[in-house]
Amino acid sequence: MRYGGDKKRKQPQQIRETLNLLGLIFVAAAAYFLTIPSLKTEPAVRAEEAAKQRLDKKPANTEVILKEGVVTMRQFFEFSKRLERQLRRIESHLTDQSGEEIGRKN
Numbered sequence: 001m002r003y004g005g006d007k008k009r010k011q012p013q014q015i016r017e018t019l020n021l022l023g024l025i026f027v028a029a030a031a032y033f034l035t036i037p038s039l040k041t042e043p044a045v046r047a048e049e050a051a052k053q054r055l056d057k058k059p060a061n062t063e064v065i066l067k068e069g070v071v072t073m074r075q076f077f078e079f080s081k082r083l084e085r086q087l088r089r090i091e092s093h094l095t096d097q098s099g100e101e102i103g104r105k106n
Helices: 002-068 074-106
Strands: none
Touching: none
């Protein structure tokens, strides 16, 4: 009888131990799935913020130059138009040149 009594006591203890182990597994899985995604998104958010700040500084620097009177608005727009014309010329030259090279190869 003593042997049968020990069996009955061990079964509830084994069930409790199994439930505790399952609980620990669930807690570990929950901790993993809650922390890993946040660790992945934090660097991406920081990089995006840094990129935004760099992009925001460029127009701000141009505004400061214009406000300080280093160049007038008219001079600035003339410069931008000249730059745009020059870039168009470069682009057309490069496209014409690449077309000539393709014609020579054939």
